[in-house]
Amino acid sequence: MTSEMAVTLQTGRGRAKPKEWQKGVVAEIIVETPETNTLRISLPDPLDFLPGQYYNIRIPVEGRPRPIQRAYSVGSSPRPDFSVIDVGIREMPGGLVSPVLVRGIAPGDELEVRGPYGNFTWTEELGGPVLLIGAGSGVVPLMSMIRYQAAVGSSHAMHLLYSSKSHEYVIYGDDLAALESEHDWLSVSHTVTRDPRDSSARYPRRIDKEMVTEVMGESGASRAYICGPPEMVEDAERTLVELGMAPEAVHTEKYD
Numbered sequence: 615m616t617s618e619m620a621v622t623l624q625t626g627r628g629r630a631k632p633k634e635w636q637k638g639v640v641a642e643i644i645v646e647t648p649e650t651n652t653l654r655i656s657l658p659d660p661l662d663f664l665p666g667q668y669y670n671i672r673i674p675v676e677g678r679p680r681p682i683q684r685a686y687s688v689g690s691s692p693r694p695d696f697s698v699i700d701v702g703i704r705e706m707p708g709g710l711v712s713p714v715l716v717r718g719i720a721p722g723d724e725l726e727v728r729g730p731y732g733n734f735t736w737t738e739e740l741g742g743p744v745l746l747i748g749a750g751s752g753v754v755p756l757m758s759m760i761r762y763q764a765a766v767g768s769s770h771a772m773h774l775l776y777s778s779k780s781h782e783y784v785i786y787g788d789d790l791a792a793l794e795s796e797h798d799w800l801s802v803s804h805t806v807t808r809d810p811r812d813s814s815a816r817y818p819r820r821i822d823k824e825m826v827t828e829v830m831g832e833s834g835a836s837r838a839y840i841c842g843p844p845e846m847v848e849d850a851e852r853t854l855v856e857l858g859m860a861p862e863a864v865h866t867e868k869y870d
Contacts (some may be wrong), residue, residue, distance in 0.1 A: 621627060633659055635672070641698065646785045646869065648703045651716050653691060655725060660697040663688060664865075665736055665762035666755040669701060673754070675710050681726070684711045687754040687841075688730070689762035689786070702754035732743045734867040736764065736839060744771030745835035747850050749777040749821060750785075751844030752869055756841060757786050757840030760800060764793060773801045773833035777821045777842070780809040803829055821846055826853045835859070841867040 638655040645651055672683035689701035705716040719725070736759045738745065746756040753776050754774050760772060779783045784804065805817035805825065812818065817825055821842075826848060830853075838852045847866050854864050 620845070622672065633661060633728070635726045635728045638699075638727045640719055640721055640723045640725060642721060643719065644700075646702070648718070649701065653701045653703060653715065653719065653725070654690075654698060655701060655727060656698050657727065660699075661730060662696045663692050663699070663730035664732075664756075665691060665758040666734045667732040667758075668732040668755070669727050670731070671701065671711070671715065672726045672728075672850070673700070673711060673762075675712055675714075676715045678710075682710050687751075687758070689754040689757045689761075690717045691758060691765045693762060693765040694778055697816075702751055704751040714843050732867075734761075734839065734841070734865055736861060736865075738766060738768035740770065740837065743833050743835045744770060744772045745830060745833045745838040745843075745854075746772060746774040747776075747821065747838065747840040748774070749824065749829065749846050750783075750869075751777075752840075752842030752867070753785050754841075755867065756839060757789075759839065760790075760793060763799070765796060769797075769799045771799050771801075771833065773803065773804045773823065773829055774830045774836065775805070775825065777807060777846070780806050780810050801833070821850060823853045826850050827857060830854060830857055830859075837863045837865075839865045839867075842869060844868045 638657045641656045642654040644860050668685045668687040670683045670685050672681040674733050675682045686701045688699045689702045689859050703715045706712045748756045790802050793801050804815040806812045806815040810818035840847045851864050
C-alpha cells in the first residue's frame with residue numbers, strides 16, 4: 615500500500631503485462647486502524663499476482679480534467695483466489711485519492727483498477743529464512759507474503775519487524791497475532807514510536823541499527839524485504855549489508 619503518493623520501486627515494474635483498466639466491485643471494507651482501511655475488491659477479469667505486488671486505482675477528482683491514479687499494495691495472498699484482492703489504503707490528510715477511498719467508498723461501489731505491477735515479491739521457491747521489515751502501511755505487501763506462505767503450506771522461517779505509531783495503529787494486529795500462534799515459522803516483533811508505555815511492543819522507538827542488528831541475529835535471515843519511508847528503508851538496507859547480507863538479497867520498496 616502506498617501513502618498518497620505512488621510507490622517507488624527499487625527493482626523495476628511489472629512481471630507480466632497487465633490488462634487494461636477494469637471495474638472492480640468493492641465487496642467489503644475492513645477497518646484496520648483509525649486511518650487505514652482494507653478494500654476487498656472483486657475483479658471481473660483477474661490476473662494471477664505475486665505476493666508483494668500492487669495495483670493502480672484511479673478515481674475522478676473534482677476540478678481535475680482526468681482521473682487521478684495512485685498505487686496501492688495488495689495485502690492478501692493470491693492463493694487460493696486471486697480474483698479478489700485486499701488493497702490497503704492509508705488516508706493521507708490533504709490527499710486527492712486516499713481520503714476518498716477511506717471515507718467515501720461503500721460496499722457495492724465500482725473502482726477502476728489495473729495491475730498487478732512490481733518486482734518486490736517473494737515466493738517459496740526463493741527460500742529463507744526471510745526478514746521482513748515494515749513501518750506503517752509498509753506492512754501491507756509483507757502481509758501478502760506471510761499470508762501466501764500460510765496458504766501454500768511452506769514453512770520458511772519469517773521474522774517480521776513492524777513499526778507503528780501505537781498499538782491502535784497496528785495494521786493487521788489481530789491477524790498477525792493469530793498467524794504467529796498458528797505457525798511456528800513466523801515471529802513478529804512490534805515497535806511503537808509514540809507510546810513508550812505500551813507493554814505489547816518489544817521496542818519503544820523507531821526502527822534503528824541496533825534493532826535491525828538484533829532481529830537479524832535472531833532470524834539468521836538470508837533474504838530481506840524492507841518497506842516504508844525512504845529514510846528507514848535506506849538505513850535498514852545499509853545495516854543488513856554491513857552485517858553481511860548480500861546486497862542482491864535485500865529487496866526494498868519506498869513509500870513517499
